[in-house]
Amino acid sequence: MKYFFSHEGYPAMKRLAADDKVLVGLDFDGTLAPIVQDPPRAQMSVPIAHELERLCAVTPVAIISGRELGDLEQRITVRAAYLIGNHGNEGLAAVTVDGGACRKICAEWTKQLRRMPESRADDVFIEPKRYMVSVHYRLANDHLATQQKLSRLFGRLKPAPRVVHGKCVFDLIPPGAVCKDDTMSLLATQTQADVVLYVGDDECDELVFASAQPDWITVRVGYWSHSAAKYYLRCQREVSDLLLLLNLRLGLAASNSP
Numbered sequence: 001m002k003y004f005f006s007h008e009g010y011p012a013m014k015r016l017a018a019d020d021k022v023l024v025g026l027d028f029d030g031t032l033a034p035i036v037q038d039p040p041r042a043q044m045s046v047p048i049a050h051e052l053e054r055l056c057a058v059t060p061v062a063i064i065s066g067r068e069l070g071d072l073e074q075r076i077t078v079r080a081a082y083l084i085g086n087h088g089n090e091g092l093a094a095v096t097v098d099g100g101a102c103r104k105i106c107a108e109w110t111k112q113l114r115r116m117p118e119s120r121a122d123d124v125f126i127e128p129k130r131y132m133v134s135v136h137y138r139l140a141n142d143h144l145a146t147q148q149k150l151s152r153l154f155g156r157l158k159p160a161p162r163v164v165h166g167k168c169v170f171d172l173i174p175p176g177a178v179c180k181d182d183t184m185s186l187l188a189t190q191t192q193a194d195v196v197l198y199v200g201d202d203e204c205d206e207l208v209f210a211s212a213q214p215d216w217i218t219v220r221v222g223y224w225s226h227s228a229a230k231y232y233l234r235c236q237r238e239v240s241d242l243l244l245l246l247n248l249r250l251g252l253a254a255s256n257s258p
């Protein structure tokens with residue numbers, strides 16, 4: 001993994017030029033918004049919101065989140081080409097998932113989990129969504145022990161979920177539902193982009209990094225030695241610098257100057 005804002009990141013920056021069609025994929029929590037203890041309080045900083053608005057005006061931007069679409073819409077007030085919830089299961093016409101079946105499975109998992117005494121702890125929060133169930137444990141004192149306890153519970157769920165581990169959260173994905181890797185690859189084909197850039201920070205985003213085409217520019221927020229991303233940013237605050245750079249490269253700054 002190379003630091004994006006270094007001479008090693010320069011070839012990637014150079015590819016982000018105004019005469020190419022650049023598709024920008026962005027994750028929300030941990031990327032556009034800093035991680036906070038209380039999920040409803042997550043929001044973009046003013047510089048990030050400002051740069052994102054400018055970027056959306058010049059190039060197709062896809063914001064892909066594990067959040068529900070309605071939740072995401074309240075946090076993203078700019079007009080992005082694609083606003084996608086539940087990792088891709090909401091907001092993208094090309095994804096044809098059986099919503100009714102997913103909802104039934106998620107409701108069933110929620111019921112099963114709520115019946116298990118181990119998941120009723122105050123420090124575990126079950127967030128049922130339409131296309132998946134998220135189980136949060138940020139408030140737990142012992143993260144490792146809680147992770148292990150929850151993983152054992154998930155092994156008892158019927159039907160068996162696909163489990164994706166985020167930041168102090170497990171996403172339980174029903175059979176047949178898509179994840180961010182499927183979503184990004186679909187978008188790259190659909191938009192016929194010359195250059196694809198994807199920025200994210202957790203395990204769902206690692207699925208995109210790992211399945212990316214060799215020429216995609218993949219950027220992880222926060223260094224992790226096992227990451228499949230080519231580049232990293234040191235911290236979430238650097239996302240605004242990346243967006244600013246994109247806006248400069250894509251020519252918006254020039255066209256806005258008096």
Ligand SMILES: O=P(O)(O)OC[C@H]1O[C@H](O[C@H]2O[C@H](CO)[C@@H](O)[C@H](O)[C@H]2O)[C@H](O)[C@@H](O)[C@@H]1O
Pocket residue numbers: 027028029030034035036037038039040042064065066067068127134136138166167168169171202204
């Ligand atoms: O795909 P993302 O946009 O990264 O969404 C993934 C999950 O993000 C949210 O949870 C995470 O952020 C919270 C606020 O910072 C934090 O408290 C939590 O511990 C993180 O896991 C969101 O609440 C989930 O619904 C998303 O699935």
